[in-house]
Each structure stands twice: as structure tokens, then as C-alpha cells.
Amino acid sequence: MTINILWLLVITIIGLVVFFKNRFMVIVLVGLICFSFGILRYESSLVVANKQTVWFYNETALTTRAVIVAQPDVRIDHVKLTVESVGKMTGKILLKTNLYPEYQYGDLLEINCRLKTPEAFDGFAYDRFLAKDGIYSVCYYPEITLLAHGFGDFLLEKIFLFKRQLQQSISANLPEPHASFLAALLLGTRQGLPEELLDRFSLTGTIHIISISGLHITILSTLAIRFLLAIYISRRKAFSVVTIVLIGYLILIGFPSAALRAGVMGWLALLALHSGRVNQSANTIIFAATVMLLINPKILRDDVGFQLSCAAMLGLIYFSAVIERRLKKIPKQFGVRESVAMTLSAQMTTAPLVMAHFGNFSFVAPVVNILITPVLPAVMIGGFAGLGVSGVVPTLTTYAYWPVLFLLQYVIGVVNFFGELFFAGFRL
Structure with missing residues (x-):
């Protein structure tokens, strides 16, 4: 197959020389060249078994x-x-x-x-x-x-140890499934979440809140920026603070490859939404996706998270502002309207992929996201506050988690209520 691709590449380059004045042909031929290089890069990533593997x-x-x-x-x-x-x-x-x-x-x-x-x-x-x-x-x-022990990277060992301690604090002071839900939201771990609850998150179109995805990072980062703006911090400083926090968050969860890709996508989408340069921002995200594919071409076909992140980010850039203008009845304070618009715009572009990969389609997703998205920043702030108190004043830890417990119960209650409705959605 490699020989055939090389011949196609040679013929395409010759055609480019012949038709260099025809703009349409140039676009088609350049596309073929990129396609050929893509095939060659994918083939180079395939491995062959030998006695040393x-x-x-x-x-x-x-x-x-x-x-x-x-x-x-x-x-x-x-x-x-x-x-x-x-x-x-x-x-x-x-x-x-x-x-x-x-x-x-x-x-x-x-x-x-x-x-x-x-x-x-x-x-x-x-x-x-x-x-x-x-x-x-x-x-x-x-x-x-x-x-x-101790044969791993020293820094990662310390990060994972710290993460385990945080997880133990959450598990010791909150009941299930609240503890597992908060750990998924803050630390990106899903252990302990019942399959039935996961199914309801999926059926209500809210699975993104417990997944480290570009959409998840963009929504929470935007809400954080809105909060900082509300307390009179300049836009530039707010963006810088959120960027630093995002880097710290990726360090906390140990830089898994999927989360790193989601972080890059989320940050670029956040930059796009706050710069207002739609076309340039879309090109930036496409370029970033191309670089990721050059590093690991297998994620294009086999990493659903990568596909959903790309689709969600493009949805945010092209449709978020349009949808936000039509949501005049939703309050604008603290970025509530903006976060709902982002969620709905991302769901528009990811729905076909979700149906193709998982066979799910949710009728109640817009309503459920409107009800729970605005409280997510409060949940995260409450969760991190509880973790902070547990490290400084351990005797007050149980009381420190009480406020977030009520918020977690609200989110889980909404998901359970709508997930049990017979018309919540369907599976193909």
C-alpha cells in the first residue's frame, strides 16, 4: 500500500506543477497531498511483532x-x-x-x-x-x-500520592455516589460511580461534566473567568489566572494524554471565545488537532474523546454566540447564559458522533444542562474548599463538606429524575 501512496503522491505533485494556475485544482491536489502524507504517517505508526515485543x-x-x-x-x-x-x-x-x-x-x-x-x-x-x-x-x-517500589517518574509518583490523599479525604467525608461524583468532577476519576448513574448521565446528555473533555474544561474555565470579572478583576488578569489554574489542574491529575489533549483544545476554545476571532480561532483548533494527529495518528479513528472534543470546540466557536442571543430569558449574571449556550452549541455538533458511537440521543439534555451547569462552579469551589479544610483543620473536615453535599445531591437528583423519564431519550 505504501508504494501505491507514494505513486499517488508523485502524480499529485506533477499535477500541481501542471495546474498551478487553476485555483480549484490546486486546492484538490494539495488536499490529496495532505491525504497521502496522512496515510503514510498512519502506516508508520503500525507495529510489527517480534521476539523483543x-x-x-x-x-x-x-x-x-x-x-x-x-x-x-x-x-x-x-x-x-x-x-x-x-x-x-x-x-x-x-x-x-x-x-x-x-x-x-x-x-x-x-x-x-x-x-x-x-x-x-x-x-x-x-x-x-x-x-x-x-x-x-x-x-x-x-x-x-x-x-x-519507586521505579516510576519521581514527580508523577508524588502527584499520584497527593491525588490519592485528596480522593481518600473525599471518600471519608461524603456518602456514595456523591463522593465518587465529586472525585470525577475534580480529579477525573470515575471509580465507585454506579453503572446505573453513569447510564443516566449519558441519557440526559450530561456525561461531559464527569469527563475530562475540552467542553468540560472550556465551560468551567469560562464560568471561572465570569466570576473573576464579577469581582472586578480585569479580563486579561482573569484569563491569565484561569490559564495558570488549568495548568495546575492538569498537573494534579497527572497529565494523562487524553486530558492533555482536552486541556489544549479547551484552552484554545476559551481563547477563541474571548478573542472574538472566529475564523482564525477555528483554524488554530484545526492546526492543533493536526499536530496531535501527527504525534499519534491512531486517535483520529480510535479515540472517541478526541473526536468529541474537536466537534465540541468547533460548535462552541461557530454557534455559541448565536444561541446565546436567543436565550434572553436566562440570567446573564456569572456567565450562566453563556455556559448554557456553550453546552447547547457543543451538543449540536457532538450529537451525531454520540449516536454513531454509543447509540444514544437525549431529548432532555437542554433542560438538564440548563438546570445543573450553573451550579458546577459552586460544586467545584465547595469541593476544593472541603479539601483545603481537611488539610489545614482536619477536625472540621466533615462540616466543611456539608455545603457541597447539598449541591451534589441537587445535581444527582436532577440527573436521576430526568434520566428515569420514559421520554428522556432513546438508544439505537
């Missing part, structure tokens, strides 16, 4: 040493560990194991298991989903021996 031994029993290279993904009844083999073999393995004993980022393990090749299920291309992160082997409930 762990996935060469898929479907066989294997004993190897590996280091945990990502924060453990803790679920209700199991935990997923992303490990990277060390020694003669290289490559990542996704382990599914029991909740206990606990393992942490940077632990050196000896693993004895039967490697398997990831497979698609229920229409979900699980193999491609993992491949975009360089994972081609999975192992279920292996024999694990902990050999040592």
Missing part, C-alpha cells in the same frame, strides 16, 4: 518483570494496571486484577500470566482503543509478586 507471545503463558507506568484504574470490583515490560522484552500490558493487594504507580512487579490479544466486543473496537496507547496485550487475573 511482549505481544509476540500473545496466547501463551509468560513470566516477565514489568513496571506500573500509569495510575491504577480502580473500579468497583477490580483494578486495571498498565505495566511496561523491562529487560529483554519491551511493550505494555493491560492487567485486570483484584482490588487487593493494592499496587501503585512505579511498582516493579513479576507477572505470571497467559497473554491474550485484545478483542472487539458489542461493536466496540477494544483492540484499536488500546492500540492507540501502545497496548497490544491483556492479561486477566495474573499471579503478581511485588518486587520493589
Whole structure:
């Protein structure tokens, strides 16, 4: 296939020389050149198994040493560990194991298991989903021996330790599912959230509030800017403060690749909304997406979050202002009207993708977002205030979380109420 693409590239360049005065042909031929380079870049990202890669031994029993290279993904009844083999073999393995004993980022393990090749299920291309992160082997409930600690990046180890402490503070002082919801909102972790509640978030079109997405970051950043403007901080200073806070937030959650992409997209959309230069801003977002694809071309097809972020950001830029002008009955104070307009504009452009990937369409999404989006900044402020008090005056921690508990109950109550309605939405 590479040879065919190279021939297409040569012919296209020749055509560009011949038709350089025909603007339409130039646009078409330049598009073909970009398409050809895209195919070549994608092919270059494909890997081939050999005896030095762990996935060469898929479907066989294997004993190897590996280091945990990502924060453990803790679920209700199991935990997923992303490990990277060390020694003669290289490559990542996704382990599914029991909740206990606990393992942490940077632990050196000896693993004895039967490697398997990831497979698609229920229409979900699980193999491609993992491949975009360089994972081609999975192992279920292996024999694990902990050999040592401290084999990860020192800074990331400290960040993940701090994040665990914050999560423990939330879990110790709030009931479920409120604690898991606040942890998802603040720290980007979904562990402990019941599947039934997740389904209702999805059915009501509010799943974005518990996902680290470009839309999530843009809405919260805009509301933060509106709040700073309301207390008479200049627009430039407010934008700078929010940018610094955004960087700090990405550091707090450990710079996962998906969140980093979402942060870049969200910041660019925020810049676009506050600069007012629609066309230039759209080009900037397209350029940023292109750079991300050059780094990892697999995310175009296999990272739904990337697709949704791009669609949401373009929706914000092109439709947010138009929708906001039609929402005159919604109060403008503290950016409430603007945040609702952003949510609705993003849902317009992401709805086709959501239906295509998940088979969901929500009829109640506009109403539910209008009801809960304005209170999200208060929830986050209350959550961080509770965390702050727990670190300074631990004896007052329980009382410090009371205000945010009522706000969390309101949001969850709204989602549950509308999610239970028979006309809330449908699944294809």
C-alpha cells in the first residue's frame, strides 16, 4: 500500500506543477497531498511483532518483570494496571486484577500470566482503543509478586500520592455516589460511580461534566473567568489566572494524554471565545488537532474523546454566540447564559458522533444542562474548599463538606429524575 501512496503522491505533485494556475485544482491536489502524507504517517505508526515485543507471545503463558507506568484504574470490583515490560522484552500490558493487594504507580512487579490479544466486543473496537496507547496485550487475573517500589517518574509518583490523599479525604467525608461524583468532577476519576448513574448521565446528555473533555474544561474555565470579572478583576488578569489554574489542574491529575489533549483544545476554545476571532480561532483548533494527529495518528479513528472534543470546540466557536442571543430569558449574571449556550452549541455538533458511537440521543439534555451547569462552579469551589479544610483543620473536615453535599445531591437528583423519564431519550 505504501508504494501505491507514494505513486499517488508523485502524480499529485506533477499535477500541481501542471495546474498551478487553476485555483480549484490546486486546492484538490494539495488536499490529496495532505491525504497521502496522512496515510503514510498512519502506516508508520503500525507495529510489527517480534521476539523483543511482549505481544509476540500473545496466547501463551509468560513470566516477565514489568513496571506500573500509569495510575491504577480502580473500579468497583477490580483494578486495571498498565505495566511496561523491562529487560529483554519491551511493550505494555493491560492487567485486570483484584482490588487487593493494592499496587501503585512505579511498582516493579513479576507477572505470571497467559497473554491474550485484545478483542472487539458489542461493536466496540477494544483492540484499536488500546492500540492507540501502545497496548497490544491483556492479561486477566495474573499471579503478581511485588518486587520493589519507586521505579516510576519521581514527580508523577508524588502527584499520584497527593491525588490519592485528596480522593481518600473525599471518600471519608461524603456518602456514595456523591463522593465518587465529586472525585470525577475534580480529579477525573470515575471509580465507585454506579453503572446505573453513569447510564443516566449519558441519557440526559450530561456525561461531559464527569469527563475530562475540552467542553468540560472550556465551560468551567469560562464560568471561572465570569466570576473573576464579577469581582472586578480585569479580563486579561482573569484569563491569565484561569490559564495558570488549568495548568495546575492538569498537573494534579497527572497529565494523562487524553486530558492533555482536552486541556489544549479547551484552552484554545476559551481563547477563541474571548478573542472574538472566529475564523482564525477555528483554524488554530484545526492546526492543533493536526499536530496531535501527527504525534499519534491512531486517535483520529480510535479515540472517541478526541473526536468529541474537536466537534465540541468547533460548535462552541461557530454557534455559541448565536444561541446565546436567543436565550434572553436566562440570567446573564456569572456567565450562566453563556455556559448554557456553550453546552447547547457543543451538543449540536457532538450529537451525531454520540449516536454513531454509543447509540444514544437525549431529548432532555437542554433542560438538564440548563438546570445543573450553573451550579458546577459552586460544586467545584465547595469541593476544593472541603479539601483545603481537611488539610489545614482536619477536625472540621466533615462540616466543611456539608455545603457541597447539598449541591451534589441537587445535581444527582436532577440527573436521576430526568434520566428515569420514559421520554428522556432513546438508544439505537
